[in-house]
Every structure is written in structure tokens, then in C-alpha cells.
Amino acid sequence: MVAKASVGLRDVARAAGVSTATVSRAINKPDVVSEELRLRIEAVIEHLGWVPDAAARALSTRRSGAVGAVFPTLTHGDFARTATILQHELLAEGFTLLLACSEYDPEQELRQVRKFVERGVDGIVLVGNEHLPELEKLLSRQNVPSINTFVYNRATHGKSIGPDNRKALFDVTNYLIDLGHRRIGVIWQSVANNDRAAERLAGVSDALSARGLSAWPYQIAKELSSIGEARSLLRRMMSTDLPPTAIICGNSYHAVGAELEALAMGLSVPGDVSIVGYDDIEIMSELPVPITTVRVPSDQIGQRAANHILARILGREDDTQFECRTEFVLRASTAPPRS
Structure with a gap:
């Protein structure tokens, strides 16, 4: 048995009887391998105690495999639902969601985005169109793709995803x-x-x-x-x-x-x-x-934001529809006024 401290990708592949490429696919895109193969590889990884080397992977792909998102708060259901969908869509493509809350403080939002950029995130998801000029300069200077969410108007078409x-x-x-x-x-x-x-x-x-x-x-x-x-x-x-x-x-x-x-x-x-x-x-x-x-179509916002960011990161065609229409839910609390 290989000592855990020296376990690498090749050791996992050898023990599972597959190629290193198959191990990578099972980890990053589990839906493209059979369930039996995925479970076998997971069992070997668990047995050997292997942890993928994110730094090495980043050097080879020039991507960190992480996307940062800064929400004002997670106490509101819409933000929480969007974060959940965003995470689900990113994981399906082998990306991790890093999450932070600004508490409606633009200075705190800037600090959090700066930390994300320092850690090499591949993209940033923000809320609203209004941010400190320093934040926008930072993302532009570092060439980090970003998208604003929960807001849309024609003047910002292509830069924001959400309702009018x-x-x-x-x-x-x-x-x-x-x-x-x-x-x-x-x-x-x-x-x-x-x-x-x-x-x-x-x-x-x-x-x-x-x-x-x-x-x-x-x-x-x-x-x-x-x-x-x-x-x-x-x-x-x-x-x-x-x-x-x-x-x-x-x-x-x-x-x-x-x-x-x-x-x-x-x-x-x-x-x-x-x-x-x-x-x-x-x-x-x-x-x-x-x-x-x-x-508010929060699930749709999360899905489209993820697809847009991934398209920009991976260099594939982007067919995102940026306006997400709200739904007026008519219930019993409204009626004509008494005469």
C-alpha cells in the first residue's frame, strides 16, 4: 500500500485499474462516467486518502476552478436560492463556489472581491449594477469576468442578469x-x-x-x-x-x-x-x-449567471438571456377599495 503522504493521481488510477484521465473525469465531471466506475474510483480515493492538488491543476489549466460570489445578505430567500442554484450549476462543470456577504457595505464588497481575486478565482458574481469604481477597475485590470445579478435594464444589457x-x-x-x-x-x-x-x-x-x-x-x-x-x-x-x-x-x-x-x-x-x-x-x-x-425568478437568475460566467471562462458560445421576468402572484390580500 502506498503511504498516504506520497499518494498521487497515478497511484489512484493504478489501484482503480483505469487511466489518470478517467480519474480526472470521475472527479470533475462525474456525470460522464458510469455510476459503477465512479463509485469504484471514489472508494479507492477514500482508501488511499488522496486529495487532488488544486495548485498543480491550476498551473496546468491556468484556472483555479473557483468562482467567487458576493451577496448583500443570505437572510433573504431569493439570495439564498440563487446561491444554491449557482453552486449546483458550477459543480456540474467542476467549479467551486466561494461565497461572501457584503451586508450592503460597498467597502466590504470591495475587500471581499479583492480577496477573491488574490486567490485567483476564475470569475465573480455580484448583485446590483452599482459598485465602487475601484472594484470595477480591479476586475478589468486583472481580466476577471464578472456578472451583476438581480437587476436588468437595456443600458446594461450584457452586464447584468435579473428583472427590470x-x-x-x-x-x-x-x-x-x-x-x-x-x-x-x-x-x-x-x-x-x-x-x-x-x-x-x-x-x-x-x-x-x-x-x-x-x-x-x-x-x-x-x-x-x-x-x-x-x-x-x-x-x-x-x-x-x-x-x-x-x-x-x-x-x-x-x-x-x-x-x-x-x-x-x-x-x-x-x-x-x-x-x-x-x-x-x-x-x-x-x-x-x-x-x-x-x-423573483431567483433560480433562473442563478442558472443564467452560472452559464454566462462559465461561457466566458471556458471560451464557449454564450446564449444567455439577460432579462429574467418577474411573476405577479395574485392572492387574496388585494381588492378594490370600499366606496
Whole structure:
């Protein structure tokens, strides 16, 4: 038996009775070998205690086999789902996903990207179109392919994959206006360092302005995913002399909090107030009054981002469709206002 400290690729191939190329395929592209062969090679690797030499592989391929991704947070379902799909698609091609969170801090995002680049990643996945100029210069100077996600507009076609955030909320707002709502309130997260939230809020404003209306009233939550804070803001809005008949919430947590507080106040949803959210987490469809919302195609974003980055890394044809359309999910929380 070969000592574990000296085990190499050739030792594994010899013990398994196959070529070194077959061992490499079984490791990097297991779907192209039979299950019986894959299991045999895995058993030999386990027995010999062999660990592939990533540094040697990087020298021979001039690739590290890793892609870095920086998300603002993983507490929101959409980012977590996209990260999962991204990892799945990359693994299928023999690439590893390295993941970090910026916490909506552009300086932290830059530091994380710099660390990824120092470690030789083959590509970078980011969220949003707005980044520090130093970050974009770094990626350009080092010739590291990148893609922005969860955002799309024609001006950045080819550089971003995701929904047209402004259009999604423009359409939602018009839906409420067409139902007859004229007093439409807004509960929103901070738009600081969040161009997606800013674009969606602009979509609400554009739709209201086009119909001669304005938000009534307008509340910005300090916490991104605080159901409790959303409840407090809803109570404040509905305790005024002329409360809104509909409320648009910037994310799923705020929509959940808004409904819970409305029901706790003895209000009818949607009789006294209609509620619309953005994003779609499971609880939104399980509440006493299921919430109308905009569903983000997070799985599709992850899949297309992976395919685009891999095409650029591997030099193959890129047929990526960059715009991922949102889905308007109509549920029981919206209706025409009472006359």
C-alpha cells in the first residue's frame, strides 16, 4: 500500500485499474462516467486518502476552478436560492463556489472581491449594477469576468442578469390604481447602497405620478427584514385621519408584518386595506389572508449567471438571456377599495 503522504493521481488510477484521465473525469465531471466506475474510483480515493492538488491543476489549466460570489445578505430567500442554484450549476462543470456577504457595505464588497481575486478565482458574481469604481477597475485590470445579478435594464444589457425592477413595481402600482385605489401607502427598506430597491421605489413613484397621485403616506424601515418594525409602521399609517386603502411593501418581511398588524388592529384585509409585497416566501401564502406579491425568478437568475460566467471562462458560445421576468402572484390580500 502506498503511504498516504506520497499518494498521487497515478497511484489512484493504478489501484482503480483505469487511466489518470478517467480519474480526472470521475472527479470533475462525474456525470460522464458510469455510476459503477465512479463509485469504484471514489472508494479507492477514500482508501488511499488522496486529495487532488488544486495548485498543480491550476498551473496546468491556468484556472483555479473557483468562482467567487458576493451577496448583500443570505437572510433573504431569493439570495439564498440563487446561491444554491449557482453552486449546483458550477459543480456540474467542476467549479467551486466561494461565497461572501457584503451586508450592503460597498467597502466590504470591495475587500471581499479583492480577496477573491488574490486567490485567483476564475470569475465573480455580484448583485446590483452599482459598485465602487475601484472594484470595477480591479476586475478589468486583472481580466476577471464578472456578472451583476438581480437587476436588468437595456443600458446594461450584457452586464447584468435579473428583472427590470422599475417596471415590476410600475406594473404593480398601476394594478392597484386600476382597482380604484387613490390613497396608496408605501413601506420600504432603505435604498442606501441598494440600487434594486431604489429602482423599485422609482417604479412606484413613476406610476403614481403618471396618474396624478403620490404615495400616501411614505415610510422607510430601518431594518431590512424586521416584521416587527413593519407592524409598527403599519399601525402608524392606519391610525391617521385618512389612512391609505392600499399599501405596497418593499419586501416579503414588511408585507407579512403589515398584514399581521392590520389584522391585530381589527382591520379587514383587503376590505379596509389591500397589501402587496415583493419577493415570495412560503409564509406569504400561508397567512390568514395570502399576500399578493411579485415573485423573483431567483433560480433562473442563478442558472443564467452560472452559464454566462462559465461561457466566458471556458471560451464557449454564450446564449444567455439577460432579462429574467418577474411573476405577479395574485392572492387574496388585494381588492378594490370600499366606496
